[in-house]
Amino acid sequence: MSTHGDHGTGEDDQHSSASRELLILYATETGTAQETADRIARECRRVHFHCRVQSMDAYPPETLISEHLVIFVVSTTGWGAEPRAMTSLWNMLLRSDLPDDLFEDMDFCVFGLGDTAYEKFCWPAKKLSRRMQSLGGREICSRGEGDEQHRLGVDGALDPWVECLLDVLIQLYPLPHEQHSIPTGRPPPRVSLSDLASNTSLNSDPLAEDAKFHTALVKCNRRITAEDWFQDVRHFEFSFEDDIKYNPGDVAVIHPFAAASEVDSFLVTMGWANVADDFFTIEHAMLDQTLPDHLPKVVSLRILFTRYLDFNAVPRRSFFQLLRYFATDELEREKLDEFVSIEGADEMYDYCQRVKRTAWEVLSEFRSARIPREYVFDLFSPLRPREFSIASSVELHPREIHLCVAIVRYRTKLKIHRKGVCTSYLSELKPGDILRIGIRKGFISLPTDPNIPVVCVGPGTGIAPMRAVIEQRIHEGYTNTTLYFGCRSAHKDQHYHSEWESHAEAQKLRYHVACSRDGPEGVKRTYVQDLMKNDAQYIWTILGQQRGILIISGSSNKMPTAVREAVRGAVERFGGRSNVEAVEYVAAMEREGRLIEECWS
Numbered sequence: 001m002s003t004h005g006d007h008g009t010g011e012d013d014q015h016s017s018a019s020r021e022l023l024i025l026y027a028t029e030t031g032t033a034q035e036t037a038d039r040i041a042r043e044c045r046r047v048h049f050h051c052r053v054q055s056m057d058a059y060p061p062e063t064l065i066s067e068h069l070v071i072f073v074v075s076t077t078g079w080g081a082e083p084r085a086m087t088s089l090w091n092m093l094l095r096s097d098l099p100d101d102l103f104e105d106m107d108f109c110v111f112g113l114g115d116t117a118y119e120k121f122c123w124p125a126k127k128l129s130r131r132m133q134s135l136g137g138r139e140i141c142s143r144g145e146g147d148e149q150h151r152l153g154v155d156g157a158l159d160p161w162v163e164c165l166l167d168v169l170i171q172l173y174p175l176p177h178e179q180h181s182i183p184t185g186r187p188p189p190r191v192s193l194s195d196l197a198s199n200t201s202l203n204s205d206p207l208a209e210d211a212k213f214h215t216a217l218v219k220c221n222r223r224i225t226a227e228d229w230f231q232d233v234r235h236f237e238f239s240f241e242d243d244i245k246y247n248p249g250d251v252a253v254i255h256p257f258a259a260a261s262e263v264d265s266f267l268v269t270m271g272w273a274n275v276a277d278d279f280f281t282i283e284h285a286m287l288d289q290t291l292p293d294h295l296p297k298v299v300s301l302r303i304l305f306t307r308y309l310d311f312n313a314v315p316r317r318s319f320f321q322l323l324r325y326f327a328t329d330e331l332e333r334e335k336l337d338e339f340v341s342i343e344g345a346d347e348m349y350d351y352c353q354r355v356k357r358t359a360w361e362v363l364s365e366f367r368s369a370r371i372p373r374e375y376v377f378d379l380f381s382p383l384r385p386r387e388f389s390i391a392s393s394v395e396l397h398p399r400e401i402h403l404c405v406a407i408v409r410y411r412t413k414l415k416i417h418r419k420g421v422c423t424s425y426l427s428e429l430k431p432g433d434i435l436r437i438g439i440r441k442g443f444i445s446l447p448t449d450p451n452i453p454v455v456c457v458g459p460g461t462g463i464a465p466m467r468a469v470i471e472q473r474i475h476e477g478y479t480n481t482t483l484y485f486g487c488r489s490a491h492k493d494q495h496y497h498s499e500w501e502s503h504a505e506a507q508k509l510r511y512h513v514a515c516s517r518d519g520p521e522g523v524k525r526t527y528v529q530d531l532m533k534n535d536a537q538y539i540w541t542i543l544g545q546q547r548g549i550l551i552i553s554g555s556s557n558k559m560p561t562a563v564r565e566a567v568r569g570a571v572e573r574f575g576g577r578s579n580v581e582a583v584e585y586v587a588a589m590e591r592e593g594r595l596i597e598e599c600w601s
Helices: 009-017 032-045 061-066 084-093 123-134 155-172 260-269 301-308 317-326 330-340 345-353 359-365 373-379 421-427 460-475 497-505 528-534 536-545 559-574 579-591
Strands: 021-027 050-055 069-074 107-114 144-147 191-195 213-223 233-240 251-254 280-284 386-389 400-406 409-411 417-419 434-440 454-457 481-487 510-515 549-555 595-600
Touching (some): 021 032, 032 050, 032 069, 032 155, 061 084, 084 123, 107 123, 107 155, 233 421, 251 421, 260 359, 301 373, 317 330, 317 345, 317 373, 330 345, 400 421, 417 421, 454 460, 454 536, 460 481, 460 497, 460 549, 460 595, 481 528, 497 510, 528 536, 536 559, 549 559, 579 595
Parallel strands (some): 021 050, 021 069, 069 107, 454 481, 454 549, 549 595
Antiparallel strands (some): 213 233, 251 386, 409 417
16 A cells, blocks of 8 residues: 655655654545544554644645645545635645646645545545645555445545554654554543633633624525425525625635524533533643634633534544543443444444434433543534525625525434534524624636626525526626526425526526426426426537536535536537547536536535
8 A cells, every 4th residue: 555665774864863743734524534634643643743733724835845744634525626625725736837846855645535426536635646746745655535435434444544654654754762652542632621710701702803704794584485395495694894705606604503402401411511601721732633613712511512512413433432431331331342343333324324313312322421521622523614605796785695595404214303503503593693704715717708608507505606696797797697497396495586587587697497396297307407408509509609607506416417417418419529529528618617516415
């Protein structure tokens, strides 16, 4: 698995005396890459490396040239796209003026996270690995690729990859004399806590001081699906005093609050009800482990589990590995040992992931486990901010952000009701409420040439960024925009239909809608890709002859692939291309920025 070459004595001596400093850069959407980066740092600590773990969007890209040893941990989003946190660094690495020996003094390796259910498995990690090599970097360990479909999840690839990594590091950077690898065991907590007096005043909220976030006032929280429809989709409007700026495709970043009633019940489960409001200070003891964003210095357990730690997350294998150290009942310890063993992987999956059992529910069943306060950051995942595509144009709605959000509610295989933490928080907001909202750059780039047409494909809440695109183009006077929207019922969940129909009547928009459940029983359902197949000649005219732009937004399930297939068919049928040439034409559209995906899993 190792890919490092032979080294002369001089280079070995250099590595022996080199500082045992290691940078781990991660890019994540759901938190898995962050957790993986923390795990790699803990393992490297065993061979006496001092690791810095940082998100790529918090790391200055121009300083990468000064690093001598870097591990990249990269997740995959949508149709093989890089996480937004990676965009700034990736754009820097793609510059054409970079010399091919830029990183000749750097050793690096890459671990990717993905899902083989999608065609472009670990695509960002593969591209990053190739690009770093082309710029002179030396890949010392073969690229690792964690697969969510593996029976052990990403650990199926991570465990052997970490073993290989440590072997390579010890070869290249031998342990100093009289030092040995630290054996595995219970890791030290990443923080130390100190109790404070009950009359202690809280520090200022770091989120309130973050200049990347803005204070928002709730103007509107309106349901836009029919009251008797199974799905609750809301239209939100927020106003700002700041003169905010954003572009179509950008996203709003929102830090949720867990429901107070659930926090109360959880604290009772943990035996912390009587100390829930006691204040304590947090000292970051293990600097190679990450902490939640915007964490204040002084907190209480109630504050932590309301804003910073997620007790409703479905835990991963590492949760059970650590929990074992705190269980005192012998049967419970045996069960936890089974769960984390290779042989028990299927049993743990059935117990936890398949039925979406939460950390709270697991702890309710493993009752002998008593978690020391200082280990809460090691056991519980951070309560991550959520990102929502902005559904408005700032040119049409100055100092406002609109969102189109599906409120997440479902029942698990155990028939237990579940709800999304952030969408539940949003659903309870009332006009006049205040919150902080950040803005992050998206992937959509619109043409400035008025003669270039745009085709938008956005079924369901994928309509959100499409609404921003359409509003922007209409505001700028463009009339060559086409929207393919998909829903189940014309009268139940055809989001913003009155707007689209009004624009179409004014000849500012060409609007097509597929209502998949409105057809007669037994007749094949119609989806957006079917409308595009029927419009194949028009699609070729717009995207081929006029070299228009195609934007796809929505769930990254079968829809994006089917839309691409519809375009490929139009290119083949009316563009006079062979099947192979049509496939390459669609791939070229993506390379040229004429096919843009804003999809999520």
